[in-house]
Amino acid sequence: MALLITDECINCDVCEPECPNDAIYMGAEIYEIDPNKCTECVGHFDEPQCVAICPVECIPLNPAWVESKEQLMAKYERLTAGQAPK
Incomplete structure (x- = not known):
C-alpha cells in the first residue's frame, strides 16, 4: 500500500525531506503523498521514513491503494531505473 497523510497533519515540514522518492508534497492545506511514487520506502529503508x-502519527496505510511488497519493490525499481546508486 502507499501511505496517506491525514488531516491531523500539522504541516511541521519534517516528512517531506525524508522521502527518498519525492512522493511527499505540500497540498492545498496539508502535505500529501503521491501514491504513484510512494513505495513505503521499500528498496530504500526497512521502514517508512515519514512514519x-x-x-x-498521521501517516497510515492508504486503504484505497493496496500493493504487495513485490509490487512496491517493482515500483521502486521503476522509479530508480537509470539513477546512479546513492
Missing part, C-alpha cells in the same frame, strides 16, 4: 519521523 518514523512524524510527531503526530
